[in-house]
Amino acid sequence: xxxxxxxxxxxxxxxxxxxxxxxxxxxxxxxxxxxxxxxxxxxxxxxxxxxxxxxxxxxxxxxxxxxxxxxxxxxxxxxxxxxxxxxxxxxxxxxxxxxxxxxxxxxxxxxxxxxxxxxxxxxxxxxx
Numbered sequence: 596x597x598x599x600x601x602x603x604x605x606x607x608x609x610x611x612x613x614x615x616x617x618x619x620x621x622x623x624x625x626x627x628x629x630x631x632x633x634x635x636x637x638x639x640x641x642x643x644x645x646x647x648x649x650x651x652x653x654x655x656x657x658x659x660x661x662x663x664x665x666x667x668x669x670x671x672x673x674x675x676x677x678x679x680x681x682x683x684x685x686x687x688x689x690x691x692x693x694x695x696x697x698x699x700x701x702x703x704x705x706x707x708x709x710x711x712x713x714x715x716x717x718x719x720x721x722x723x
Contacts, residue, residue, distance in 0.1 A: 596689060596690055596691055596692055596721060597689050597720075597723040598685060598689040598694055598720055598721065598722055599694075599722070600695070600696060600697065600703065600708050600709075600712045601614065601695045601708075602697055602698070602699065602700065602701065603622070603635045603636055603697045603698060604622065604633065604634055604635050607634055611695045612692060612693030612695060613637050613638065613692075613695070614631070614636045614638075614694070614695045614697065615637070615639075615640045615694060615695065615696045615697070616635060616697065617641070617644050617696050617698060617707070617708065618644050618699060619641055619645065619646075619647060619650055621635075621639065622635050622699070636697070640681075640696070642677065642681055643673070643681060643696070643711060644698075645669045645707050646672055649672060649707075652664065652665045652668065653665045653669075653706075653707065673711075673714055682718055685715060685720065686718035686719050686720035687719075689715070689721045689722070690720075696711060696715075
């Protein structure tokens, strides 16, 4: 049992389990009824997406310093009560079930899902 960190819209891996979309907006040009069949997500979980202002900050980050400012801001957002409780829940679930969380970004190292990975590991999640 474990959580995987994935790019939404990519082929699913064997044993990946339920796919959670931790994105602010649903995929454009895709019918809602096709999100799962087109490998985006089974359940939309925007509570773990960065705020719109943070998304803009991440997309415009040109230097490591800019990226680190985004990471600090996103971590503060995820420290809020509801988001923190949700991360704790997912970390606990990773010991009981296979599931995945993801985003659309091509480069995980410049995507909030890299920070999500760290936050889940810090909470004791089993991460593949």
